[in-house]
Amino acid sequence: MTSSVNRAAARVALRISRISCLSLLPCLLGTALAPAHAAVVTGTGCAGTPGTPGSVPGGNGGAGGNGCAGSATAGGNGDASNTALATGGKGGQGGEGGAGTDATDAGRGGRGGAGGAASALAQASPALGAAQAEARAQGGAGGDAGTGPASPSGEPPRSDSGGAGGNAAASATAVAAGASSAQAIAWARGGDGGLGGPANGSGLTGGDGGGVTAATASASSTTGAVTVSSTATGGAGGFGHGEADAGRGADQVLANAVSGSTAGSLSLTQVAIGGQGGASDGSFGSAGQGGAASSGLSRSDSLAASQTITVAATGGRSGDALAGLTRPGGAATASADVSGVGTLWLSTTATGGDGGNNSQTNSHAPENGNIGGAASAIVHGRVAGAGAVTVLAEAQGGKGGAVVGSQSSVAGGAAGVLASGESGSGAVSVSGQAHGGAGGAGLNGAFGGSGASVFLANAVSGSTAGALSLSQLATGGAGGDAPQGWAGGGGSSSNRLVWADPQASALNITLAARGGAGGRSALQARSGAGGVASVEAELSTGLASAPLVASFEATGGQSPGGLEGGAATLSAGGSSGSHTVLSGVAQAGKGGAGRGAASATLNAVTTLAGGHARASSSAVGSEAQALAQTLGVGAADLRSDAQAQGQSGAATAVSRVDSTAGGAAQIETRAVAVAGGAAHSQASSTFSKAAGFSFPNLGSGSNGLQAFAFSNGAPSATTLNAALVGKPNVAAAVAGGSVLGLGSLGANYGNLPTGSRTHSASTTYGFSLASTSNLTLGLLGMTAYNGGFTSMNFSVISGATTLVNTSFTSLASAQAYFSDRPLSLGTFSAGANQLVISFSLTAAAAKGADIGYVLAAKPAGLSRAPGASFKAGLGALQPTLGGAALLSRTARALPISGAASLRRAGPR
Numbered sequence: 001m002t003s004s005v006n007r008a009a010a011r012v013a014l015r016i017s018r019i020s021c022l023s024l025l026p027c028l029l030g031t032a033l034a035p036a037h038a039a040v041v042t043g044t045g046c047a048g049t050p051g052t053p054g055s056v057p058g059g060n061g062g063a064g065g066n067g068c069a070g071s072a073t074a075g076g077n078g079d080a081s082n083t084a085l086a087t088g089g090k091g092g093q094g095g096e097g098g099a100g101t102d103a104t105d106a107g108r109g110g111r112g113g114a115g116g117a118a119s120a121l122a123q124a125s126p127a128l129g130a131a132q133a134e135a136r137a138q139g140g141a142g143g144d145a146g147t148g149p150a151s152p153s154g155e156p157p158r159s160d161s162g163g164a165g166g167n168a169a170a171s172a173t174a175v176a177a178g179a180s181s182a183q184a185i186a187w188a189r190g191g192d193g194g195l196g197g198p199a200n201g202s203g204l205t206g207g208d209g210g211g212v213t214a215a216t217a218s219a220s221s222t223t224g225a226v227t228v229s230s231t232a233t234g235g236a237g238g239f240g241h242g243e244a245d246a247g248r249g250a251d252q253v254l255a256n257a258v259s260g261s262t263a264g265s266l267s268l269t270q271v272a273i274g275g276q277g278g279a280s281d282g283s284f285g286s287a288g289q290g291g292a293a294s295s296g297l298s299r300s301d302s303l304a305a306s307q308t309i310t311v312a313a314t315g316g317r318s319g320d321a322l323a324g325l326t327r328p329g330g331a332a333t334a335s336a337d338v339s340g341v342g343t344l345w346l347s348t349t350a351t352g353g354d355g356g357n358n359s360q361t362n363s364h365a366p367e368n369g370n371i372g373g374a375a376s377a378i379v380h381g382r383v384a385g386a387g388a389v390t391v392l393a394e395a396q397g398g399k400g401g402a403v404v405g406s407q408s409s410v411a412g413g414a415a416g417v418l419a420s421g422e423s424g425s426g427a428v429s430v431s432g433q434a435h436g437g438a439g440g441a442g443l444n445g446a447f448g449g450s451g452a453s454v455f456l457a458n459a460v461s462g463s464t465a466g467a468l469s470l471s472q473l474a475t476g477g478a479g480g481d482a483p484q485g486w487a488g489g490g491g492s493s494s495n496r497l498v499w500a501d502p503q504a505s506a507l508n509i510t511l512a513a514r515g516g517a518g519g520r521s522a523l524q525a526r527s528g529a530g531g532v533a534s535v536e537a538e539l540s541t542g543l544a545s546a547p548l549v550a551s552f553e554a555t556g557g558q559s560p561g562g563l564e565g566g567a568a569t570l571s572a573g574g575s576s577g578s579h580t581v582l583s584g585v586a587q588a589g590k591g592g593a594g595r596g597a598a599s600a601t602l603n604a605v606t607t608l609a610g611g612h613a614r615a616s617s618s619a620v621g622s623e624a625q626a627l628a629q630t631l632g633v634g635a636a637d638l639r640s641d642a643q644a645q646g647q648s649g650a651a652t653a654v655s656r657v658d659s660t661a662g663g664a665a666q667i668e669t670r671a672v673a674v675a676g677g678a679a680h681s682q683a684s685s686t687f688s689k690a691a692g693f694s695f696p697n698l699g700s701g702s703n704g705l706q707a708f709a710f711s712n713g714a715p716s717a718t719t720l721n722a723a724l725v726g727k728p729n730v731a732a733a734v735a736g737g738s739v740l741g742l743g744s745l746g747a748n749y750g751n752l753p754t755g756s757r758t759h760s761a762s763t764t765y766g767f768s769l770a771s772t773s774n775l776t777l778g779l780l781g782m783t784a785y786n787g788g789f790t791s792m793n794f795s796v797i798s799g800a801t802t803l804v805n806t807s808f809t810s811l812a813s814a815q816a817y818f819s820d821r822p823l824s825l826g827t828f829s830a831g832a833n834q835l836v837i838s839f840s841l842t843a844a845a846a847k848g849a850d851i852g853y854v855l856a857a858k859p860a861g862l863s864r865a866p867g868a869s870f871k872a873g874l875g876a877l878q879p880t881l882g883g884a885a886l887l888s889r890t891a892r893a894l895p896i897s898g899a900a901s902l903r904r905a906g907p908r
Contacts, residue, residue, distance in 0.1 A: 045070030051095030054107035061095030067116030075123025088116030088140030097148030115140030115166030139166030139191030142207035165191030165210030190235030198242020206238025234275030237288030249275025274316030290316030290330035315353030326356030329373030352398030372398025372413030397437030412437025436477030451477030451491035479519035490516030490531035515557030527561025544577030552584030565589025588621035609634030673706035730778030733822030737858035746850025
């Protein structure tokens with residue numbers, strides 16, 4: 001072993017400084033400004049001796065000698081920075097086999113020697129200033145097996161196994177005082193295994209990769225920044241030549257390998273990487289297994305103002321084989337459980353190794369190609385008090401190996417996550433992402449492998465009295481390509497979350513599911529199907545004041561061949577006291593036969609009077625069904641938007657409001673726009689005196705909505721009087737009554753449509769009358785453009801009784817009918833009643849129309865407006881959807897008088 005200590009630059013600088021000093025003060029200044037001392041110590045182990053050649057005739061070669069251990073220690077010198085670099089010696093190559101004769105076979109090559117171990121230790125603890133310690137250790141490579149010559153008799157060359165790689169260990173410690181920073185780095189890699197073979201018979205292998213026995217790092221400071229990292233990589237397995245099996249990549253495990261202490265900021269990184277499996281080039285030799293990787297950290301910190309922690313694990317890729325057996329990719333597991341008192345950012349990442357590929361068929365290895373390695377990431381972070389917490393868990397399954405000929409297809413590796421975060425009152429953000437591994441390719445007519453499916457259910461959680469954000473993503477793996485065969489299908493994805501939060505001041509949710517793309521084939525009919533995607537959620541907040549905001553995505557995988565793309569389904573509901581906003585899109589994947597089907601349903605609820613709720617639902621697919629619903633109480637601000645883009649389907653928007661908690665009176669607006677291109681419907685409803693009511697005006701063109709329905713069950717006198725300006729007949733008819741609703745219904749021909757389309761809008765009123773009353777529907781007018789419609793229909797239904805049902809094919813006649821026209825709907829008995837006002841429009845070109853109306857009830861026998869409240873005449877309202885009890889079943893137009901006073905419509 002050789003070693004060196006490099007301090008020359010620092011000492012020369014200090015010596016020059018001292019010589020140039022002319023007084024004590026300049027000398028002290030020169031000493032203080034001199035560079036900090038740094039030492040680099042290297043240690044390299046000697047190589048193993050080659051094996052002795054075999055004697056002639058037919059003697060076997062001798063084994064190679066093992067490499068020497070290499071070690072390096074840097075520290076104990078007061079220097080601010082110390083680095084230790086250690087390398088194990090390479091194992092000696094096995095000796096060559098002796099030549100053969102006609103009577104004697106040639107000798108076997110000797111076994112390769114093992115690589116030497118490596119050990120590095122670095123420490124830095126200066127009296128003043130920053131401290132840095134770095135330790136790096138590389139295990140020696142195993143020696144290759146010696147070669148054996150071919151025998152004159154025709155026997156193939158024979159050899160032995162390759163030598164194993166050497167182990168490695170590294171340790172770094174840095175200690176700084178006061179506010180100075182400290183950094184410790186430990187890096188260790190096992191040596192690669194040596195080449196084995198060629199074999200004549202079984203039992204010979206390439207050398208296994210060397211492991212990392214330790215890679216620890218620790219640093220501390222009183223208040224300064226502390227950075228600590230540890231990386232451990234298993235050595236790769238050696239190559240298997242001829243019939244020799246390849247060597248195995250080393251498994252790698254790290255557990256609590258990093259630590260640190262400071263009252264300032266603390267950064268910890270811990271990474272474990274499995275060794276790559278060796279490849280094999282023989283007809284019967286098996287490829288080497290990729291090493292598994294596990295990285296786990298558990299710690300509790302009571303000092304750091306902030307912690308930034310990364311824990312990662314990557315499984316080794318398994319080796320390829322010419323025609324022999326392959327192995328699964330190395331599995332990966334990353335886990336962390338961390339607590340603290342300051343802010344915390346904590347991440348775990350796991351990546352499975354790829355499965356081994358196979359490039360030739362072999363009846364002795366029917367299961368060629370192998371699955372990708374599984375990946376699992378688990379994280380839990382928590383802090384006391386008001387510290388913010390951000391935790392992330394991400395897992396990626398390994399890719400499946402390629403298969404050949406008639407062999408079985410190989411799937412990608414599975415992936416799973418589990419993440420949680422806690423804080424007393426600080427903001428908490430939790431994210432979990434799982435990505436399935438891609439399927440292996442199918443070569444020379446073989447099938448491609450399926451992408452791995454991913455299913456997540458309540459994989460994220462959190463707790464805080466502050467704001468809480470939860471994010472959950474599931475992605476199916478892509479299907480494997482098969483140029484001449486059947487390609488693999490994309491993995492499906494399912495994402496589900498049920499969350500009832502008891503205490504967060506605000507709740508933000510993000511859910512997404514993405515199906516994997518299907519594999520490709522030169523024959524389009526054999527391309528793989530895209531994976532389906534599904535999202536489900538039920539969400540609620542416990543605090544009445546806590547807003548709920550959630551977004552959702554379901555995206556089907558693409559199908560590159562003649563199939564439809566993967567279907568997409570979204571169904572989610574959310575409820576809060578004061579503020580609920582839900583938005584989501586379900587988009588089917590594209591395919592040679594078009595998109596798959598898509599369905600999106602959202603239901604947003606606000607439970608407090610005057611609350612706010614929005615639901616925006618979108619579906620894109622060959623058949624697109626979008627449903628957006630809002631539900632509220634009293635003066636709630638509700639709006640539902642539904643958009644559908646497809647060859648068929650519909651966009652349905654529904655908004656329902658109860659006048660009081662418990663459902664005293666009810667209004668439900670519904671707008672349905674038929675797809676055939678892009679369709680957008682909107683509905684809103686409220687019982688609000690504070691909300692104004694602006695009627696849409698389609699006189700100058702479309703408002704961008706293919707169907708819409710709006711209603712206010714409790715408009716103010718100012719709002720009502722404004723609506724009745726220029727409508728003396730309606731004003732006179734409703735004067736002295738109780739307004740049940742002020743509303744508008746309308747439709748426009750769709751965007752990017754094909755052919756004739758019929759869109760509809762309706763409002764359902766549920767109410768209870770205190771006494772027998774006459775109902776009047778005042779038609780306030782119609783606006784339209786481009787002729788309005790091909791045809792339209794208007795109806796009013798109470799229970800099983802149709803009160804009004806009229807159709808139009810002329811815009812002029814329709815506008816005349818709806819212009820300042822009061823319709824008497826008859827006499828209704830006291831008690832529960834229901835009334836449905838409906839409007840439908842049919843067009844085949846850019847046209848549109850809408851109507852406005854007011855619905856009022858007046859006690860039977862009351863002929864003029866009383867001086868009492870505008871609401872006089874309604875008794876205690878009861879929730880009901882029952883049919884009306886009609887005393888008079890015939891609707892008729894009331895007499896029209898242009899001289900009626902507008903003031904009679906409101907309270908005096």
